[in-house]
C-alpha cells in the first residue's frame with residue numbers, strides 16, 4: 100500500500116500534512132507529535148500500527164491540530180503545552196473573539212494561525228522541564244517560544260538517537276517558518292528574544308536529530324544550524340531596538356496651555372494624545388490627527404484664542420488613535436476630511452478588511468490629495484507625500500508655519516528615547532525597510548524640515564544625522580529579517596499574511 104509516510108529511523112516516520120506529523124512505533128501502538136489534518140491516520144495500517152495512544156502538540160497553531168476540531172470522542176489522549184488553554188479551549192476562544200469584536204479598532208492578534216472552533220477534551224499538561232513516560236518512552240519538554248509564547252520542544256531518546264521535535268522553533272538552514280510569528284506586538288523584540296532563549300536551551304543539549312514542523316528533517320547533529328539561528332535571532336532582536344542609536348532627542352520648548360495643550364509656534368498648538376491645531380491669519384482652523392471626539396482641549400483652545408471651529412481635518416496614517424475621531428469631528432463641526440490616497444484607500448474598507456489598529460468603521464474622505472505634490476489651505480501650502488514607516492499606510496505633509504518648516508510625521512519616527520526612535524515595525528503594519536523607513540528617511544533629508552511635529556506629543560528638531568542612522572539601520576534590519584526567511588524572500592515568508600505587493 101502506497102503511503103506518504105517517510106521513514107526516518109526504524110520505528111520513526113514523518114508524514115507531510117498541514118504540518119509534519121511524526122509517528123513513533125511501539126509494537127502495534129504508536130505515539131504522534133502534532134496532528135495536522137489527521138489524514139495520516141488512514142495510512143497507519145501500512146506501518147503495522149493499530150492504535151495511537153497519545154498525540155503531543157508542540158504549539159497551538161491551526162496547521163498543527165485543526166484536524167482535531169470536529170467534536171468527537173477520541174481513542175487517544177491529546178497533550179498540549181501548559182498555558183495554551185486560551186488558544187485551544189472553545190469557550191475561551193469564543194469569549195476572546197467576542198471581546199475583540201467589541202473594540203472600535205482592529206487589535207493586534209494574539210495568534211496568527213488561530214483555530215476556527217477550538218479543541219474539546221485535551222490535556223494542557225506539557226509543562227516546561229517536566230517529562231512524560233509511557234510506551235517505553237520518556238519525553239522531556241523544553242520551552243522554545245516563538246510560534247506562541249508556550250511553544251514546547253520535545254526531547255527524547257529513540258532507537259539510540261537523541262531526537263528533538265522542535266515544532267516551529269527552528270527550520271532548515273537556521274531559519275524560522277513564517278518568521279512574522281516572532282512579532283508578538285507591533286514594535287518590541289520580545290518574541291525574537293524569547294525565541295533566542297529557546298534556541299540557546301536547545302544548543303545546550305547534545306542532539307542527534309532535529310525534527311521541525313515544516314521543511315526538511317535535519318538528519319545530522321544540528322549544532323551548527325542552531326548556532327546560526329541563535330545569532331540571527333539576536334540580530335533580529337537588535338533590529339527591533341533603536342533605529343537611530345546614539346542620536347540625541349533634540350527637545351523643543353513649548354508654552355503650556357489649559358487641558359494639557361501646548362503651544363509650539365504662534366499659530367501651532369498640540370493637544371490630546373496626537374492632535375494639532377493650526378490657525379490661519381483669518382482665524383480659520385485645521386486639525387491634524389484627531390484622536391478624541393468632543394475634545395475638551397480643542398474646544399478650550401478655540402474659545403481661548405477666539406478662532407473658528409475646524410474647517411478641515413487631516414490624518415497622517417490609518418491608526419485609529421490618529422483618525423478614529425475624524426467622522427465624529429466632521430459631524431460635530433461640518434469640517435471637510437482631506438486625505439492622502441494611501442491613507443484614504445484602506446480607511447474606506449476597514450469594515451471589510453483587516454488593517455492593524457485601523458478604526459473598525461470606515462472613514463470617507465471629502466477631498467483626496469495628490470500622491471506627491473502640493474495642497475493649499477488658507478495661506479499654507481503643504482507639500483505632501485507617502486511616508487511609510489510604522490505602517491505602509493502613512494503620509495507626511497510639510498508647510499511653513501511662522502517662518503519654520505514643520506513636517507507632520509505621525510508615528511513613523513520618534514525621538515531616540517521614545518520607543519527606540521520609532522513607532523515600530525511589523526509585518527501586520529506592512530512596515531517595509533528599503534521602500535518604507537529608508538525611503539521616508541531620504542525624503543526627510545531632501546525636505547530638510549526645521550520641526551518634526553509627530554504623534555504622541557513628540558515634537559522635536561530635525562537633524563540629518565538621525566535620518567542617516569535610520570538609513571543604515573533599515574539596511575541591517577532588512578537583512579536580519581531576510582536571513583530568517585526559509586526561502587530568503589521577505590515577500591513570501593515575512594509578508595505572507597499581509598500580501599506584499601512589491602510596489603516601490
Ligand SMILES: [Zn+2]
Nearest residue numbers: 158160246267
Ligand atoms: Zn506554527
Ligand SMILES: [Zn+2]
Nearest residue numbers: 418489510522
Ligand atoms: Zn500609529
